[in-house]
Amino acid sequence: MSFPVIGVIGGGQLARMMAPAAEALGVGFHVLAESADSSAAQVAGRVTVGDHTDLAALEAFAAEVDVITFDHEHVPPEHLRALQAAGHAVHPGPDALIHAQDKIVMRRRMDTLGLPNPRWAEITSPADLDRFGAEVGFPVVLKTPRGGYDGHGVRVVSSGAEAEEWLAAHPALLAEEKVDFSRELAVMVARSPMGQTAVWPVVATYQQDGVCKEAVAPAPGLDPELARRITADVLTVAGALGVTGVMAMEMFETPDGYRVNELAMRPHNTGHWTQDGSVTSQFEQHLRAVLDLPLGDPSARTAATAMVNVLGADQEDLYRAYFHVLAHDPQAKVHMYGKSVRPGRKLGHVNVSGDNADSVLARARHAADFIAGTDTNPHPDREDTA
């Protein structure tokens, strides 16, 4: 037995942030990236540029690594089955991953498991949508079952006719009631092939234009009974689906508890706080899980950690902002992705840990927004200088 090589399909920021964990564990790290200048390709020890939908490219990549995992969920399930059939270790495997790839499959499985879904329906015609809307009340949320992310593939619609365009391209759509929620929550679990699991504290998240903007860990003021229920439920899901690696369950908090929103089977934006706020980061844990190594302690290091994304705006020169941000808050932990600036694009994030959730959130917000250029007041504590 010697140090194995992990192969990550996809060169985005999630693969990029796995690299330090591989370095520390001393395992090899090889990325199959979309391009030589992708986020992860800039920092990985070994990079192959190739197309994750090309089976030949995947097979050649698989031959070079000991275990395959993912930066994203866009590899066709049939390709993953072919790799497994050829004897390659694929984590998570296609039978688990399909629940993060196909939202209708996921909804059906959540029902089977007794997890709290919003009311939903599979829609194959405008009439289906009209019936569902009449039942739960318009407007409803319409989703393409596959390929959506960060608000793409999601619409709020008020009539069956609004489904026509998508139905021309998709055999079926997912319609969901618009959940009346107080806030969004997320929880991350790691599960190894041997079946060991570890759950991080439940976090509160905030989305902006369909993109994750903030997370606070643990979720401030969360009812301990609800936290226990969510923890038990995410363990049920991870076990029943045979998840390997880390999984995020995004939720809506409701007056009677919560509803499942989405699953992601990879490190997730709502888990970035763990890099600095937990004994074991989601990236290290993911690698430990896919290697079937014993998992690390998912405990929080401090009473509160906030993560705020740097979302692209007008400001092109992000580095210059460091001279303010790092001086203003010597405890702020900046994580940038090596990406060019585009409006709304996730360019990085900032973590701040401390004793008080409001305080760490305000500090992380200031740092992230100042780097992005959307907060131009260098003295956030002094409103009069704004």
Add this chain to the structure above:
Amino acid sequence: MSFPVIGVIGGGQLARMMAPAAEALGVGFHVLAESADSSAAQVAGRVTVGDHTDLAALEAFAAEVDVITFDHEHVPPEHLRALQAAGHAVHPGPDALIHAQDKIVMRRRMDTLGLPNPRWAEITSPADLDRFGAEVGFPVVLKTPRGGYDGHGVRVVSSGAEAEEWLAAHPALLAEEKVDFSRELAVMVARSPMGQTAVWPVVATYQQDGVCKEAVAPAPGLDPELARRITADVLTVAGALGVTGVMAMEMFETPDGYRVNELAMRPHNTGHWTQDGSVTSQFEQHLRAVLDLPLGDPSARTAATAMVNVLGADQEDLYRAYFHVLAHDPQAKVHMYGKSVRPGRKLGHVNVSGDNADSVLARARHAADFIAGTDTNPHPDREDTA
């Protein structure tokens, strides 16, 4: 202004562990490595294989990066001066670095600054050494002024005649009294070109066969007055020498305080605990300092952190030990260097943070020694099973 590229000369584990900090800050990271499979070359986004004593190789490397820093202190000072003269940013610069390269220059400067040196003499003949031995008492410690590390270039001698062999190869040697010390201490400081400084807590260290084996932060039971004096002194040294980047000052603790042992102007083994035990790791801080960015908070995250090196022994299969070590202590943070096993070689280290110095040291020792194969008892708390 855009994200700069850091160039590190030397492909050892110190450069390797800078890579995650560069990834997080979003700055470029380019290593000039001895070989394509060196410790840092395995994980760096960009690697050039070249000889750090070859000026042409250094010049070509310098042209590709925005700032030059080091994994080791073996680049000839005249080459660094040539790079500076050509307009390249070199941190630390040769005028500072010489104090970590030449132990006689360092001793002279410590005297000038009023730092507590052991008694010492520059030796150019056996008679010089006999005179020094008569003055301070044999045995004395004899050192080659340049090129020593990890116990190499150090001898304990009892007569002038024992200097003859080295004197044939070195124009001068450094003789030092053998300090009667209770334990060894070390302190790390970061200083940026703009002059900002940050000091981590003083640590206690333990050497084994001339190699750093353990460090505990902060040094248990250290007299607060002595800690303050050491902190003030290391700031004096960093400022007077114009250090840029991080510097380690190794010391002997004595009944009346301490004596300076050595200086190192780069991340240092006695600072590895900061990766998990401090808000800002020495590797991140070093990059921030050489980029002249504001420095991060050097505070400890917990009451105690222990670092224990994995020193090579007979065991070849280090990875297999993970299945015990990571299960036994889910809080242990393992850092491996991607090196082949050789007896006594530094192959990695383990950090453990917690409330109690004795406990974290015992845990880190068990993990590191079990990986190395020198501790074969999987139940360290139960002596009866050994």
